[in-house]
Amino acid sequence: MKSKSILHLDLDTFFVSVERLLHPDLANKPLLVGGLGDRGVVAACSYETRRFGVHSGMSMKVARQLCPQATIIKGNSSTYTKYSHEVTEIIKQAVPAFEKASIDEFYADLTGMDKFFGTYRFASELRQKIIKESGLPISFGLSQNKIVSKIATGEAKPNNQLLIENGQERSFLAPLSVRKIPMIGSKTFQTLLGLGVREIKTIQEMPVEMMESVLGKNGRTIWKRAHGIDDSPIIPFHERKSISAERTFHRDTINMVQLYATLTAMAESLAYQLRRGDKLTSVISVKIRYSDFNTYTKQAKIPYTSADHILIPKIAGLFSQLYNRRLLIRLVGVKFSGLVGGHYQINLFDDSEEMLSLYSSIDRIRNRFGENSVMRASTIGGTEIGGRMNPFNGEPPMLYAHRQS
Known part of the structure; x- marks a missing residue:
């Protein structure tokens, strides 16, 4: 081959x-x-x-x-x-x-x-x-x-x-630090240091079973990478790659509290999915289907992000621009597209350490207890202000509540 x-x-x-x-x-x-x-x-x-x-x-x-x-x-x-x-x-x-x-x-x-x-x-x-x-x-x-x-x-x-x-992979890798291998973070690095493993050459000389006994299935992957073995495919880039969520109401509605709370919950869920998959979005879309089944969408390009507090206000703004017929609404939807791989780093310009810690803590809770184990307070209910719902319910953008089981 x-x-x-x-x-x-x-x-x-x-x-x-x-x-x-x-x-x-x-x-x-x-x-x-x-x-x-x-x-x-x-x-x-x-x-x-x-x-x-x-x-x-x-x-x-x-x-x-x-x-x-x-x-x-x-x-x-x-x-x-x-x-x-x-x-x-x-x-x-x-x-x-x-x-x-x-x-x-x-x-x-x-x-x-x-x-x-x-x-x-x-x-x-x-x-x-x-x-x-x-x-x-x-x-x-x-x-x-x-x-x-x-x-x-x-x-x-x-x-x-x-x-x-070709054929020079092992010799190229051998003298390098094990930290150079993708997927070896600080915790795994400390474990390997405890075994006296600093250079990739040492892993190349170890039996794969030893790596597996110490690091589990990740040990085999690291061992293969240390030998220059990798068969992961190229994943073709498509601008339209997306994730989305929709909600059809049991009864058609113009309840702004319910509509904004639903959009907020969907945006929050999709943003969590982005972060869990190390993804960022650059295009957001909001969809409305009226009671007469006519469907409309509005889209906006945004800087790459995966942050709830950036995405939710933009989605609320798109909905406000889109909802102009004043008819009962049957369905609302949110879509994030133009996805690329990437961590939260691009949002660090505006955020504090506390904000980053909050996102990290919330995502850890969700990873352990399920996506709905912690939720934004504004998705529980809302306050109608001058005929329009404040998407944050008059609260700070990052106020969350534990869902009672």
Whole structure:
């Protein structure tokens, strides 16, 4: 069986690079992007700050103490989404099928291209095209599978490229830290350190049964990745990829309290599904079906997000714009589309550590006890204000209540 050629592309320090593109005077200077207050969080940091111990996800207050000379910028998710779309379009025009793994990360299957053009040459020219047309630095790794290519990209950075020839996967991986293997977090890393495992080479020398005995089924996956073995497929990117929810009422209604509470509950559920699947949405839609069965939808493009408190007000706004016939409503629906892989990071510009902790805690409760174990208070009931329902029921946006069993 012929080996594959899998390309992994990653925009270097994406948020930082966009800011430097817009503000050239920030080049080569320490730069932090994120929330500005003491309770803000670092969403991205330049390489110049990392030697001081700064990393994304840490408190902005701590980051400022570690690197007081850094320039701090509150991120703009709309701007980053725009540049992400630009790079996506460049790749889409060059590659027949690709996977958009996150807002700044892509995979492409170049298998068979060597017959006509040469995969490494093609990848190199694609990288230069992205740099030229977008103005952003980007790195790539090229190998026979996704895992090795992703690790190779990490080794190529910043703003460089690396080819791992077929048959060289194990030797390339051997001297690297086990932390370089995707899916090894701090907890697993500490477990491996306890076994004296620091380099991938040590895992390569261990029997798979030993890894399984220590780490369960994940141990076998890690062992395979340490050997450069990976058969995960490219998941083609489609703009229309979506998740949705609809509710048909038992009786047609114009009860605004009920309608907004229903929309809020659906949005909250879908946002939780996004976070659970490490996804972000960039397009939201609201649907109304009236009692006469006429159906209408309204759609809006938004910066990538998975945050309830950002999505719910936008959905409420779309519904307010859409509901203009003043007829009884039979059905309402919410859809999130334009999905990409990605963590909550892009919302760190406006959020505090408390907000992030709250989301994390709520999602942990739901993961353990079920999606409906904790719910937003405004989905239980509402207060009608001047003929219109306040979607947050007059409460702070993040007020939740435990559902009684």
